[in-house]
Amino acid sequence: MNELEHHQLKMRKEKAWGMGFLIVVFTSLIIGGTVLTNWMVDEQQVPISSVQISGHYTYIKDRDISRLIANDIEGSFFSADINDIHSAVLKHPWVYQASVRKKWPNTIQVYLVEQTPVAIWNGDLLLNAEGIPFVGSVAGAQLPLLFGPNGAEKTALSGYQAMQMILSTGTLTVKNLVLSERFAWQVQLNNGIKLNLGRQEFINRLQRFINLYPLLQQDERDINYVDLRYDTGMAVGWQA
Template sequence: MLMRKRKVQVTRRVVGKKKTSQRRLFSALNLPEVNMRIVTVATLIIIPLLMILALHNWIKKPENLQIKSIEVQGDLKHLDKSTLQPIIEPFVKTNLYLLDKKSLEEEIEFNPWVFSASLTSMWPNKLVVKIHEQNPIAFWGNEGMVNEFGEVIDVNLPLQKNKLPTLYSPFDKGREMVESYVKIRKWMKDFPIDIVEFKEDMRGSWVLKLANGMKVEVGRQEHERRLHRFIVGYSNQLVGQVEKIDTVDLRYTNGFAVKWI
């Protein structure tokens, strides 16, 4: 019995041909075998870092992106912007990155008319200087003026001498004097004569001077009660004799004394 031999076609699949090629490539270049994904990720990290480092080194040179524009902002009624120029100029011979903002702000605030200063960087090369100007509300004896926070400031507004009151205490009590003055204004809001001076002596006794020249001795205590008594007594007894009065002394329990001219 004859048997026919069948030809069996065997298909061989080449496995790992690509990996073999990679191995040969790394071998030819004498490189260690690595995962390409790691190489890609490392490249994406390293290149940006190198760019940042290069930019950092470039911006650390003062001549690069040097400040070209300076804008001074603020509601300035008394401060001349030109007086700030010699203060700012030495600091801005650099770029915004290297600018010593804190030192410049402190230097600007040495100007007696500046209450506070803040700096804002506007990239690439503009600097905005915002000024909060002092707001003097009264003269402080003969030693300058006082602002709304009771801080004595070394400024002067001679043209306002007849418009703003004068406050003074021999002690460091600017804030307390301002607060007390506000209270007095409230207590005497309906009184027809303005207060031009409010002073405290070494004993802590209050003395007022009115716009007509009259002096009012208030004393060290019961301020509101005594001033109320004065207002009532003025409207009932003194209103027609104002020009003859030198001083009214309120330092009495149930009344006041009048010193006539």
């Protein structure tokens, strides 16, 4: 074998060895990646072991949020989807908004914004500031009682807020409000007086009552109700 043939044989051997080495490297990477992926997905290897909850809240309990996440989310820290965790947290009726993030190596961080109840709806639900009903209870809270047909929550709340604005210059407030199926307004004030405002121009009618209330107070009798469903004037019912 001459020198040229010897050199060519050497080059072929080096090339074959290089190819073999690359095959071994790629195979190792594939196997290693598969093992790592399986390890990451295996919740026993990298479980979610901590849920950190922060925010300003009163009615939400940390254990309830942790339980919602544990019940709805399967898999490891790596495989758990942030959107799924977020959806699980929002199942709590008192959660208004939430943000969720992962913190290495095994912690889920949750920041909560709690619902702000502004009224009790139909005796068994609460309304937030946007007129959206949610399940909850606020024992001892002095919230107005609003009643009305399903789907009329925002209408009832906006009417209540408009009335409160008219009454804000004095000591009277709306304690109870009823919006009928025909969308007629009836309210009971904090002093016990019931007002029948009808369907139309209820704010103008409430203003008429406010204007005439000082005159009504001159009577020694206690007022039971005032019917304002007239173009002018009102009908007054006195307590027996």
